[in-house]
Amino acid sequence: MNHLPVLPVLLPLLAAALALLVPRRSLAAQRLVSWLSIGALLAVAILLTRQAGQGEVLVYLLGDWPARLGIALTVDRLGALMLLTTALLAIPCLLYAGAGWDRRALHFHALFQLQLAGLNGAFLTGDLFNLFVFFEVLLIASYGLMLSGGRGPRMSAGLHYVAFNITASTLFLVALGLLYGLTGTLNMAEMALRVAEADPGDVALIQAASGILLVVFCAKAALLPLYLWLPETYARAPAAVAALFTVMTKVGVYAVLRVYALVFGSEAGVLAGWAWDWLLPAGIVTLVLASLGALASPTLRAQAAWLVIASAATLFIAFSLGTAGAVSAGLYYLVQSTFAVAALFLIADMIRRQRGKAGDRLDIAAPLGHKTALGLLFLVAAVSISGLPPLPGFIGKFMLLAAVPETQLGWVWSTVLVTSLLAILALARSGSQLIWRAETFADAAAAPRPPRAPQRIAVALLLGYGVVLMLASGPALRYTQAAAEQVLAPADYMQQVRDTPPQTRAPSP
Amino acid sequence: MIETAVVVALYAVGLAMLMSLWRLLRGPSVPDRILALDTLYVNTIALLILFGMYLDSSIYFEAALIIAMLGFVGTVMLSKYVMRRDIVE
Amino acid sequence: MLELLLALPFVLALVVAVLRDVPRAVTAWLAASAPLLGLVVLAWLTPAVMAGEIPQVSYDWIPQAGLLFDLRLDGLAWMFAGLILGIGVLIVMYARYYLSSNDCAPRFFAYLLLFMGAMLGMVLAGNLLLLVVFWELTSISSFLLIGYWTQRKDAREGARMALAITGGGGLALLGGVLLLGQITGSFQLDVVLASGDAIRAHPLYAPMLGLVLLGIFSKSAQFPLHFWLPQAMAAPTPVSAYLHSATMVKAGVFLLARLHPALAGTDLFFYTVSCVGAATLLVGAWNAIFQHDLKGLLAYSTISHLGLITLLFGLSTPMAVVAGVFHILNHAVFKASLFMAAGIIDHEAGTRDMRRLGGLRRLMPFTSALAIIASLAMAGIPLLNGFLSKEMFFAEALEISGHDAMRLGLSLVAFLAGVFGVAYSLRFVHDTFFGDGPRAVDREIHEPPRWMKIPVEILVVICLAVGIVPAWTIAPVLATAARGVLGNALPAYSLSVWHGFNLPLLMSIGSMVFGVALYFGLRRLFNLHAIIRRSLGHRLFRVNVKALLMLAWRFTYAIANGSLQRYLLLMVLATLVLAAAPFAAGLLSGTSGASPLQGSAGGQPMPALGWLLWLVMAVAAIATVAMHRQRLLALIMIGAVGLAVSLVFVFLSAPDLALTQLLVEMVTIALMLLALNYLPKTSPHGRSALRRWRDIAIAAAAGLGVTTLVYAVITRPTQTIAGELLARSLPEAWGSNVVNVILVDFRGFDTLGEITVFGIAGLVVHALLRRTRLTVDETIPGGPMALPMPAQLSHLLFPLALAVSVYLFLRGHNQPGGGFIAGLVLAIPLLLQYVIQGSAYVQQRLGFDYARCIGVGLLAAVGTGVASMLFDVPFLTSGHADPHLPLIGEMPLASALGFDVGVYLVVFGGAMLILSMMGAVKSKDASPAQGNAA
Amino acid sequence: MRRFLPSLPLSLAVLVLWLLLVSDFGPGQLVLGLVLAIALPLFADMLKPERAHIGRLLVALRLGGTVFVDIVRSNIEVARRILGPEHAITPGFVQVPLELSNIHGITALASIITLTPGTVSAELSEDRRHLLVHCFNLGDAEGAVATIKARYEAPLKEIFP
Amino acid sequence: MIELALASGIGVLTACGVYLLLRARSFDVILGLTLLSYATNLLIFASGRPVIGKPPVLREGVAGTLANYADPLPQALVLTAIVIAFAMTAVAIVVAMRSRADNRSDHVDGHEPETPEPER
Amino acid sequence: MSAAFEILLVLLLAVGTFFVLVGSIGLVKLSEFFKRLHGPTKATTLGVGCILVASIGHHAALGDGLGLRELLITGFLFITAPISAHLMAKAALSLAEKDPRPPTTPRDDASPPDSR
Numbered sequence A: 001m002n003h004l005p006v007l008p009v010l011l012p013l014l015a016a017a018l019a020l021l022v023p024r025r026s027l028a029a030q031r032l033v034s035w036l037s038i039g040a041l042l043a044v045a046i047l048l049t050r051q052a053g054q055g056e057v058l059v060y061l062l063g064d065w066p067a068r069l070g071i072a073l074t075v076d077r078l079g080a081l082m083l084l085t086t087a088l089l090a091i092p093c094l095l096y097a098g099a100g101w102d103r104r105a106l107h108f109h110a111l112f113q114l115q116l117a118g119l120n121g122a123f124l125t126g127d128l129f130n131l132f133v134f135f136e137v138l139l140i141a142s143y144g145l146m147l148s149g150g151r152g153p154r155m156s157a158g159l160h161y162v163a164f165n166i167t168a169s170t171l172f173l174v175a176l177g178l179l180y181g182l183t184g185t186l187n188m189a190e191m192a193l194r195v196a197e198a199d200p201g202d203v204a205l206i207q208a209a210s211g212i213l214l215v216v217f218c219a220k221a222a223l224l225p226l227y228l229w230l231p232e233t234y235a236r237a238p239a240a241v242a243a244l245f246t247v248m249t250k251v252g253v254y255a256v257l258r259v260y261a262l263v264f265g266s267e268a269g270v271l272a273g274w275a276w277d278w279l280l281p282a283g284i285v286t287l288v289l290a291s292l293g294a295l296a297s298p299t300l301r302a303q304a305a306w307l308v309i310a311s312a313a314t315l316f317i318a319f320s321l322g323t324a325g326a327v328s329a330g331l332y333y334l335v336q337s338t339f340a341v342a343a344l345f346l347i348a349d350m351i352r353r354q355r356g357k358a359g360d361r362l363d364i365a366a367p368l369g370h371k372t373a374l375g376l377l378f379l380v381a382a383v384s385i386s387g388l389p390p391l392p393g394f395i396g397k398f399m400l401l402a403a404v405p406e407t408q409l410g411w412v413w414s415t416v417l418v419t420s421l422l423a424i425l426a427l428a429r430s431g432s433q434l435i436w437r438a439e440t441f442a443d444a445a446a447a448p449r450p451p452r453a454p455q456r457i458a459v460a461l462l463l464g465y466g467v468v469l470m471l472a473s474g475p476a477l478r479y480t481q482a483a484a485e486q487v488l489a490p491a492d493y494m495q496q497v498r499d500t501p502p503q504t505r506a507p508s509p
Numbered sequence B: 001m002i003e004t005a006v007v008v009a010l011y012a013v014g015l016a017m018l019m020s021l022w023r024l025l026r027g028p029s030v031p032d033r034i035l036a037l038d039t040l041y042v043n044t045i046a047l048l049i050l051f052g053m054y055l056d057s058s059i060y061f062e063a064a065l066i067i068a069m070l071g072f073v074g075t076v077m078l079s080k081y082v083m084r085r086d087i088v089e
Numbered sequence C: 001m002l003e004l005l006l007a008l009p010f011v012l013a014l015v016v017a018v019l020r021d022v023p024r025a026v027t028a029w030l031a032a033s034a035p036l037l038g039l040v041v042l043a044w045l046t047p048a049v050m051a052g053e054i055p056q057v058s059y060d061w062i063p064q065a066g067l068l069f070d071l072r073l074d075g076l077a078w079m080f081a082g083l084i085l086g087i088g089v090l091i092v093m094y095a096r097y098y099l100s101s102n103d104c105a106p107r108f109f110a111y112l113l114l115f116m117g118a119m120l121g122m123v124l125a126g127n128l129l130l131l132v133v134f135w136e137l138t139s140i141s142s143f144l145l146i147g148y149w150t151q152r153k154d155a156r157e158g159a160r161m162a163l164a165i166t167g168g169g170g171l172a173l174l175g176g177v178l179l180l181g182q183i184t185g186s187f188q189l190d191v192v193l194a195s196g197d198a199i200r201a202h203p204l205y206a207p208m209l210g211l212v213l214l215g216i217f218s219k220s221a222q223f224p225l226h227f228w229l230p231q232a233m234a235a236p237t238p239v240s241a242y243l244h245s246a247t248m249v250k251a252g253v254f255l256l257a258r259l260h261p262a263l264a265g266t267d268l269f270f271y272t273v274s275c276v277g278a279a280t281l282l283v284g285a286w287n288a289i290f291q292h293d294l295k296g297l298l299a300y301s302t303i304s305h306l307g308l309i310t311l312l313f314g315l316s317t318p319m320a321v322v323a324g325v326f327h328i329l330n331h332a333v334f335k336a337s338l339f340m341a342a343g344i345i346d347h348e349a350g351t352r353d354m355r356r357l358g359g360l361r362r363l364m365p366f367t368s369a370l371a372i373i374a375s376l377a378m379a380g381i382p383l384l385n386g387f388l389s390k391e392m393f394f395a396e397a398l399e400i401s402g403h404d405a406m407r408l409g410l411s412l413v414a415f416l417a418g419v420f421g422v423a424y425s426l427r428f429v430h431d432t433f434f435g436d437g438p439r440a441v442d443r444e445i446h447e448p449p450r451w452m453k454i455p456v457e458i459l460v461v462i463c464l465a466v467g468i469v470p471a472w473t474i475a476p477v478l479a480t481a482a483r484g485v486l487g488n489a490l491p492a493y494s495l496s497v498w499h500g501f502n503l504p505l506l507m508s509i510g511s512m513v514f515g516v517a518l519y520f521g522l523r524r525l526f527n528l529h530a531i532i533r534r535s536l537g538h539r540l541f542r543v544n545v546k547a548l549l550m551l552a553w554r555f556t557y558a559i560a561n562g563s564l565q566r567y568l569l570l571m572v573l574a575t576l577v578l579a580a581a582p583f584a585a586g587l588l589s590g591t592s593g594a595s596p597l598q599g600s601a602g603g604q605p606m607p608a609l610g611w612l613l614w615l616v617m618a619v620a621a622i623a624t625v626a627m628h629r630q631r632l633l634a635l636i637m638i639g640a641v642g643l644a645v646s647l648v649f650v651f652l653s654a655p656d657l658a659l660t661q662l663l664v665e666m667v668t669i670a671l672m673l674l675a676l677n678y679l680p681k682t683s684p685h686g687r688s689a690l691r692r693w694r695d696i697a698i699a700a701a702a703g704l705g706v707t708t709l710v711y712a713v714i715t716r717p718t719q720t721i722a723g724e725l726l727a728r729s730l731p732e733a734w735g736s737n738v739v740n741v742i743l744v745d746f747r748g749f750d751t752l753g754e755i756t757v758f759g760i761a762g763l764v765v766h767a768l769l770r771r772t773r774l775t776v777d778e779t780i781p782g783g784p785m786a787l788p789m790p791a792q793l794s795h796l797l798f799p800l801a802l803a804v805s806v807y808l809f810l811r812g813h814n815q816p817g818g819g820f821i822a823g824l825v826l827a828i829p830l831l832l833q834y835v836i837q838g839s840a841y842v843q844q845r846l847g848f849d850y851a852r853c854i855g856v857g858l859l860a861a862v863g864t865g866v867a868s869m870l871f872d873v874p875f876l877t878s879g880h881a882d883p884h885l886p887l888i889g890e891m892p893l894a895s896a897l898g899f900d901v902g903v904y905l906v907v908f909g910g911a912m913l914i915l916s917m918m919g920a921v922k923s924k925d926a927s928p929a930q931g932n933a934a
Numbered sequence D: 001m002r003r004f005l006p007s008l009p010l011s012l013a014v015l016v017l018w019l020l021l022v023s024d025f026g027p028g029q030l031v032l033g034l035v036l037a038i039a040l041p042l043f044a045d046m047l048k049p050e051r052a053h054i055g056r057l058l059v060a061l062r063l064g065g066t067v068f069v070d071i072v073r074s075n076i077e078v079a080r081r082i083l084g085p086e087h088a089i090t091p092g093f094v095q096v097p098l099e100l101s102n103i104h105g106i107t108a109l110a111s112i113i114t115l116t117p118g119t120v121s122a123e124l125s126e127d128r129r130h131l132l133v134h135c136f137n138l139g140d141a142e143g144a145v146a147t148i149k150a151r152y153e154a155p156l157k158e159i160f161p
Numbered sequence E: 001m002i003e004l005a006l007a008s009g010i011g012v013l014t015a016c017g018v019y020l021l022l023r024a025r026s027f028d029v030i031l032g033l034t035l036l037s038y039a040t041n042l043l044i045f046a047s048g049r050p051v052i053g054k055p056p057v058l059r060e061g062v063a064g065t066l067a068n069y070a071d072p073l074p075q076a077l078v079l080t081a082i083v084i085a086f087a088m089t090a091v092a093i094v095v096a097m098r099s100r101a102d103n104r105s106d107h108v109d110g111h112e113p114e115t116p117e118p119e120r
Numbered sequence F: 001m002s003a004a005f006e007i008l009l010v011l012l013l014a015v016g017t018f019f020v021l022v023g024s025i026g027l028v029k030l031s032e033f034f035k036r037l038h039g040p041t042k043a044t045t046l047g048v049g050c051i052l053v054a055s056i057g058h059h060a061a062l063g064d065g066l067g068l069r070e071l072l073i074t075g076f077l078f079i080t081a082p083i084s085a086h087l088m089a090k091a092a093l094s095l096a097e098k099d100p101r102p103p104t105t106p107r108d109d110a111s112p113p114d115s116r
């Protein structure tokens, strides 16, 4: 049988276990384990994307139980896309961390792999409670990644991050308890069916429960008014980790799309699509506030963090428009913005290390080593993030604008266009402050060491993904379009999940 | 008869727990409260046993056993904290 | 061929950028080869274009979005390509000598070529989206060019401003183009240009036009967005010459010409474009007079001329369009030469300030002559190219039909603009080349290097040639270009210098006379040099950007003020709102009865003992809150709450939960006590009572809300799948403790995740506390406390507890227990050893590597699951065997036991890693003798 | 022997515990119990407790009986005093000088003192030569000390020589 | 009545937890989170409908249906939730310790409210 | 179940419950920590022991087999109760404002004062 769907969780889990077993001092062995795992992950993700690309929903029944009894993993186009994005992102992050951070942060490799296991699990699972579990896996691993080797202000930022997310997880459980109490199941496809057939007297309750769930996802995805924790956290995280974190808000966005298109989606009767009415205005306001935040940021890393929020908000706008075109544009944008902002985090770190005490603060003029290379990298990243052509940020944005239904044209367009301008202003400001305003070091001896080769390669790789996405945007958008159509018409997905028979067991007694 | 006795005993133990709760709230000293919590734990053992008798089931035996075996750990730690602040020196 | 034409600048930009260490001459030649080769290609294509063909190539890019990589070369594109490349060659040549040795030439030429390529792409684009792509690329590359002297503040600011205005305009253009695409169903230029009538009739025409024009006006520096252009003068002069003559600012009017057939022909278009053009024309011209910087004067003059071109396209008559196209050409030629001349002067004199210049005709006669001719062309003096298009403009202004007021107004504007144009041209000539001076110049002024002059010479020759013999020089070019806009329906026009005495000529003469009078009149009335005019727009922009930054800052940090309390409050409030919303909506719509808050099921009687338990739980919880400022007390209270909760589990049929809750409670208390040593013993009072009451209200609302929801849910009949779990647990998963079967079999994957979380928690704690020293809140004097008697008893207890742990582990599948519970039952007695014996004592004797224990456990759990994959069944599928062992007999074994071993090890390892690390923390003031443990 | 069976009573206790827990005296559980009875004390022995030397088991049984009777008897006494008026209670501390020298004996004594109502052993002096005992109702301090020494310490001296 | 008692018990725990959650000191917040986790555990547990004396441990001769046993699924979920909550508490408390030690304040924001944040 | 056996069980329950209650009453009623310490730590232990014995008898009578394992609970209580009582007493001593301890006997003059 096809075991591919479970491998994206198992491989990093095994790698993490091995990383704990090899001698702690042997960094080489840990790195080897990490790289082997990531290589395998990438291969698996590519295979899964190709299989899911055929249009079939791969259903993997863990424990060989029918989906309603056990936990089913599902891979559709959307899930495969997320897996592939994560695997691709992990490579440069690991590369960058391998330039030295993994030496300072205890258990880095194990935590890194566990984070990947959590992310992949969240993208794979077709069970709502299992989604919670993998949320926790990825969150707790992220605490470790963020805080291991850190001190001082990072700790208080970490405290915010931890406390906020634990609260959100608590709410998740509340929502799950209520939903189980009302529908009697945890499998999303099964729940979708039961929500559709819900007693009219239960509808308000189901909606309240799913409203709480929405708060949870929006908290993870950093949507208004729950985004406030993010800038500080991401700005204070180690660079490689912050870069990896760019996909974490996307998990929240993914979860919203998955759950509110499947369980409360087009098949959900009275409740069909109710969440989008809330999300569109929230997304719009968040986008504006995040863009203002990017403009106001005192440091480049904070700016990158705000841009993470902006990107998530853009996705919410795209998804809440609810058309296949908009969702497709959103998915394309999701992938590209993940890479681009991740690159910006890494660049910010490289700049920080080239500026001595001034760090990445925008208000202080300081010399900058290796200005040309850093400037070039920054330029490419900035162009991509601010949605200027020809990089994929532009393609995503214009696809989104093109997909906006005429009734919502005014608000969405003006927001997206104006915030793009704000992003341009913000990045032009930070770039000109950090890179243009800089002098060269007066004496060569005091100049900091150049960024190490793996670091530069990591950034180039992330930006290179963008270039590939630009050149191959035709096929990429065909894929996202198909993914969007698949997500928005969940009947087929529900059918597949519910009808997949176990290997050996009877489907029902 | 025994059923009635068990129920009465359950209520009596419940009453004992309430009294322990009162001491827990009143204090006045920290050791008093620790003692009250410890007593609550021991009362719980009685409650579990009685409840098992009430249900004709030994399903709660393990819980009682665990409390008997490890319930005092909390008391030990709290007392140690009162004495030393650092409970693992 | 078109691909090649477009690729050349990009490829050579890359080449130039990569080959950084070659001599400057090589770099320049490489750079020049792009436009030179481009011109060759263009010349190759010229016969076809002249013949009316439109060479075209097309590749797919994002076909589903209508974005094709489509290039087409019609007359208009041909003309612009020629301008871009032709002037490009001259600029490169000029820049080779202009740049100082400090300037990084490869960077400069790479940017320049990038910009050239973007411009070429824009004029060649046969797809509107592609056009937008290149349009924004010109914004980016011009940003880089303007900011080329990065060390200068004005350069950085100018670059940012240009990017903000033109990039923002580009976004508007994108919007407009998307609307245009929605209107016509295609982004192909051919289609769009052919559906002008449909476009003009469409309800979205007005917003579309507005967005497109916003893009155009921003790029071509139309009033009131014109102010970025003078600021962009901070760029090196070759850049200014290029941007302001043939390229950047012409992009706007190019697009105006390009889309003219599709957009023009409505009153809206007519009024908007011509009024904006007219205003720009006047504002630019008037301001030009008062500039002191040569380049500033030229910049405002550029604005003015672009206003003129815009105005011409606004008038929309075929003749006006021809005039507009013609003026684009003429302006490019004379303005490029003027900028280069200004650059030469700057280069030689070290200043461009007309207040310090003067009398240069004596020091650099040849350059002066060139500059004077070019500025006369700018002023529209006969026999120079500027005159011809200006005449056409006057003629058109006088012939507007159907709009009498407009005609009068525009004629007046045209005349005034002519006057101002003469005046500022005169100022340029007079203040620079005549009169006294130069003053306070720190160097010897002489003619520039030969190669710096050649580009200017070529351009001036063109000015003269076009001005004197237009029919032989420019006529075919103009015809080809105009056909690109108007199609084959070209109006009849004459390019002769002499049309007889007519009103336009009179106006020309008048403007010359009045212009001269104005300049000298102004000079007499005022000291022109003392007037310092700052650009209002520029100031407004700066003020606005500052205000925006301030606003952004205020807004951002007023909301994200770094207060966790606020973040959590917002989350609680958001939850309350979203959870209450459906009921509120029901109330508002009067259908609240649809979701009653009490279901049809439930209603089981509650024994008094249950209420008693309720009381214990509630009172202890409230006491936790009431005493929370004394942390130890709160901790004791929370211990009571935990005990009550586990009793609830006992009463409501959940033995496994009760056990787990009890054990976790103990470990939690241990954890908190360990932490409390490093935290203050008490919490200070909150800041205000008001806030406390607010929080109490919110907390009460949350509690009430939860109560309501839970009650409503659990009084409804359930339709759970759990019945099937109960039925299939024993026959298919060989376990009678269904909860445990769910944990290790049905939902084993959850448990795998759960122990992963637990293990990670251990790792995180390990990472955070290893080798840390923390300040303790209070140190009790005296060494570590010896507890010999409890130690003895705990030694006795230890193996017994281990046996209980094994027992709970083995029976978990059928009775309450299991890996998790057993793991904690193993960990807690060990913790007790730590408490009673001290960390160092236990660590020395029982020093496990708990982190590895986690690794082994994970490996065991995953391995068990993987084993099933070897039998070609999914991960975690359970197996079962009943081996008959000698002496022991039947030994039922479920594979889930292997999984549970993993759970057991991870839980034990995780718990111990956490607790031992917390115990091993050393206080900062601990003596080194104590600090060698662990 | 000592290497594999650090403490016979402890191993016995584990075995008994196991058999009681599983409530199954079949051969399978017996074998498992024996394995545990050897393995677990071995493992626990890694903590290197101070080793006990049990002298006379018979005395231990007799002491057990005494303690059981004392527990019941004095519980009734304490119950009477708790339910009676509080002013009738005169609590107090006494220092019990110890003749027992090994820690097992002391521990057993302290435990017995604590388990029998009316007395709690509160503290062992650092030199292990005095046990501080709190008496619920201390009439005659000398007498109380003498009783403790006679009833419990004496047999314990035999059990843990 | 059991339902009401359970629901209101959960409500009390929630209210207490929320109040502590909104305090300014890390330890108080962690206490609040602990109370909230009790509340959520009970809530999930309640979603299986409370019944007395029917633990989901199969007995011979008693048919495995919901009439004879409590819903086991929420119990399993709660077990997972308890464990995860404990893990999270452990991390939170250690972060609180470190934050207090590094920043010399146990305020959740890493500095005492009156004093401005120390410069990095 | 024979009536006599049932009466025995009821009696055991009554005694057990009585001692449990006595322990808690002592906890509530008495005025000083060291007095309160005696009730719960011992009377309750005995009470629980009685209830346990009753439980064993009850389950045995119902034919679950002689569930002697309840004895283990008592066994563990006997090991652990002294530890907790000892430590609570020690904790209270450490908090006492004036040292309530009588001096050690003269022959112990040489012994050092308590660690505190």
Ligand code: NA
Pocket: B086, B087, B088, B089, C839, C918, C919, C920, C921
């Ligand atoms: Na410690």
Ligand code: NA
Pocket: D112, D113, D114, D115, D116, D117, D118, D119, D120, F042
């Ligand atoms: Na005693």
